[in-house]
Amino acid sequence: MHRLKEGETGHLSDLKLGQCAEVLGLHNDNLALRRRLLDMGITTGVKIRVKKIAPLGDPVDIELRGYELCIRLDEMRNIDIKVVSK
Amino acid sequence: MRVALVGNQNSGKTSLFNCLTGSNQKVGNWPGVTIDRKEGVIKGTETILVDLPGIYSLSPYTSEEEVSRKYILEENPDVIINIVDATSLERSLYLTTQLLELDCQVILALNMCDILEKKGISIDEKELSKNLHMSVVKISALKNMGIQELINLLKSEEILDNKHQKIYEDPIEKAIEKISSQLNDLKHKRFISVKLLERDPLLKDKETENIRHDITECEQAYQLDMEQIIANQRYLYIDKVKQTCLTKTPVPESGTDKLDKIFLNKWLALPIFALIMALVYFLAVGVVGSYTVELISGEGGIITLFQNWLSEFLISNEVSEWLISLICDGIIAGVSSVLGFVPQLIILFLCICLLETSGYMSRIAFLLDKLFRSIGLSGKSLIPFIVGSGCSVPGIMTCRTIEDETERRITIMLTPFMPCSAKLPILTLFAGNFFGEFAWLATVFLYFLAILTIVFSSLVMKKWIFTEKGSAFISELPEYKLPSLTYVLRDVGEKTFAFIQRAGTIILFCSVVVWFLLSFSWKLEYGVAIEFSILASIGKGLAWLFYPMLGTLSWGSAVSALQGLIAKEQVVSSMAIIAGLFEETADATIFAGNGIFSFFTPASAYAFMVFNLFSAPCFGAIGAMKRELGSVKRMLQAVLFQTGIAWVLAVLIYQIGHFLEMMG
Missing domain, CATH: 3.40.50.300 (P-loop containing nucleotide triphosphate hydrolases)
Known part of the structure; x- marks a missing residue:
């Protein structure tokens, strides 16, 4: 996977370590899971930074709203984003 | 209040x-x-x-x-x-x-x-x-x-009253107002109105056509679904509040982030984890742990000494023989086989508590999540398995750290498959006697079989038994911190006490029941030879269950397997007693000559060993399963599941082995 450049859109799972993005929306069929993501603050417009990645590449520790959250690539694939600067 | x-x-x-x-x-x-x-x-x-x-x-x-x-x-x-x-x-x-x-x-x-x-x-x-x-x-x-x-x-009476401020944008607030006006004098009106707007499945009975209409209107206006609209606006409101009262100045990189550069490092993380686990194993179930068990219930250990002293004391006071046997062989033997684990448990609970409060436990889940998820378990499932190779009881108790209910239940049911230290005598007896110089290979294969069984069972359970959706791994990596002494002491104390309490109730009861069945005949005569005991006739009744894995009807094998319920090492001593020998010579002579166990071939020996190792664990572990699974029903399901798997495996091994033996 090439590194997404600033302004490009994609999924949260496409981000590399240290990159930042703004959430455009969530599309997830599992309502419970989607609700959980919303509850944790992954709502439209929020800024997210990839902070730590597990040694096996999954899950990922992301930073948003002044705190950190661990989340799996599977869930991150369902979050649309636009890459922004730090 | x-x-x-x-x-x-x-x-x-x-x-x-x-x-x-x-x-x-x-x-x-x-x-x-x-x-x-x-x-x-x-x-x-x-x-x-x-x-x-x-x-x-x-x-x-x-x-x-x-x-x-x-x-x-x-x-x-x-x-x-x-x-x-x-x-x-x-x-x-x-x-x-x-x-x-x-x-x-x-x-x-x-x-x-x-x-x-x-x-x-x-x-x-x-x-x-x-x-x-x-x-x-x-x-x-x-x-x-x-x-x-x-x-x-x-x-004081000075708690500020809840004013139910309007925090959403106008269209949403209007919809909330409209719904709550229809709710008559229900309590928590605003809360329920918002939940109704979100199409809360638990409130389906209160949903009306009007509400559905309002929801669609809002969703069309915002081009989003209601759950997203509400969540977005809550956070928008919080953002506004935050700006008035919170200021943040940049600080240097935190200690936690620095430590994570090492503990979560791409190359170092797994070796460090292995090292920490090895240390826990060494302390809790390895050298130090087994030393403490030896100290308490081994030969010359505190409990053994107490048992000997008590039986001499009772004999000298001319207490009747059956009562001495009940107290010494039934109650003390049964309960002490469990209480002997207490020092080991304290060490283990201490290790687990330190791992948890320091913040490392969450990292373990983070590290291993990918690996274990592929078989439907959580990264934290590894800890019960490692601990379980020493003793299933603390292994099952460490399952508490797994947040997801399904993963926790599966792990609890699978932990007893790890061959615990009490099962080693069984392994030594059969592998040593029937596989000679290849005994080590038979042992290695057994551990391999245990892992295979765990993986296979987990996949089966995830697919057919626990079909609810998998958990999302959404959790936090807490900050590293030095554990507080009072908290650690309190936590370890509580868990140890809970364990001792159980040894005093369910395990005591079960031990007495097995003692009774073993010591009495149907005519309630005490002190009969083992083959006339009630347990022997139960064994005869159950012998057909073992036929497919032994190739013969053997009540002695059935009785010994049943005795394994008290403690797995009892299987060996029971076989020795039944073979008419003293406990101390539990070796090759068990299977010698025309003895009761001379029918064993390598195939049936391996099959019987596998059955004993994988079937229902001892009462101690069954008690732990009951507590951690939360109900007797689930505990019975687990025991039946384990025994079923063990039976199928044993039969398969015997039938394949027997076929090979026939082929020469």
Whole structure:
């Protein structure tokens, strides 16, 4: 996977370590899971930074709203984003 | 007065609960789920404090949330203390906005205020209180700061009333108003109205055509679905509040981030983890652990000495023979085989508690999640398996650290498949006698079989038994911190006490029952030879079950397998006794000549060994399963499942082995 450049859109799972993005929306069929993501603050417009990645590449520790959250690539694939600067 | 304690996971809820209640606590389970239900009396008052499970929201999707919601809506606590991690205020206030929709007084307890400065955060609590219209207290549960102020506030009548502020945009507020006007004089009107707007499945019966119409209208206006609209606007509101009362200055990289560069390093993380696990194993079940077991219940150990002394004492006082046997062979032997593990357990609980409170346990899940998820387990499942190779009982008890209910239950059911140290004598007896110089290979294959069985069973259970959706791995990596001594001592003490309590009840009872069956005939004569005991006739009745794995009807094998329920090493001593030998010579002679066990071939020996190792564990482990699975029914399911798998494996091994033996 090439590194997404600033302004490009994609999924949260496409981000590399240290990159930042703004959430455009969530599309997830599992309502419970989607609700959980919303509850944790992954709502439209929020800024997210990839902070730590597990040694096996999954899950990922992301930073948003002044705190950190661990989340799996599977869930991150369902979050649309636009890459922004730090 | 009743007060409910509500907060996110890792917000310091347990610490605050302990601070407020001191030692007046009662721990149980919430009905239907194995989530702790803790209650206590707040120090210096008569107020009852109920600790609700750690939650992020009052949505209806997890059992923790359901329990909390049900409690608040149905049992109407007088006040809610909402404990909040002040270092992640924004996320935490999300739950607060939901609590403020209830018809209930809410106090905001800003926890971890002692480390705000270090993080470059400053919070104006007066401004926050004004904005949210609720009482705010700054505390630190860890440093015991602000606790008295919180208690004083509870005692006073000065808790700010909940004003139900309008926090959403106009179209949503209008819809809420409209719905709540139709709810007549229901309590928690605003809360229920919002939930109805969100199409809450638990409130389906209150949904009307009008409400559905309003929902569609809003969704069309915003081009989003209602759950997203509500969540977005809650966070928009919180953002506004935050800007008035929180300032943040940049700080240098935190200690946690520096440590994570090592502990979560791409190359170092797994070796460090292996090292830490090896240390835990060494201390708890390896050298140090088995030394303590030897010290207590080994030859010349405290319990053995006590047992000998007691039996001599009873004999010299001419107590009847059966009573001595009941006390020494039944009660003490049964219970001590379990109590012998207590020092080992204390070491283990200490290790686990340190791993948990230091913040490393969450990292383990983070490290291994990918690996274990592929077989439907959690990264934390590895710990019970490692510990279980020493003893299943603490292994099963460490399953507590797995948050997801399904993964926890599967792990509990699979942990006894790891060959524990009590099973080693069985392994030595059969592998040593039938596989000669290849005994090591037979042993290695057995461990391999154990792992294979765990993987296979987990996949089967995930696919057909626990078909609920998999858990999302959504959790937090807490900060590394030095564990607090009082907390560690308290935690280890509580767990150890719970274990001893069980040894004194269920295990005592089961041991006495097996002793009775073994010592008496059907005519209730005491002291009969083993082949005339009630247990032997039960063994004869069950012998057909073992026929497919032994190729013969052997009551002696059935009886020995049953005795393994007390402790697995008893299988060996039982076989020795039945073969007419003394316990001490439990070796090749068991299978010699025309003896009762001379029918064993390598195939049936391996099959019988596998059955004993994989079938229902000892009473100690069964008791632990009952407690951790939360019901007798689930425990029986687990035992049947384990015995079923063991039976199928044993039969397969015998049939294949027997076929090979016939081929020459």
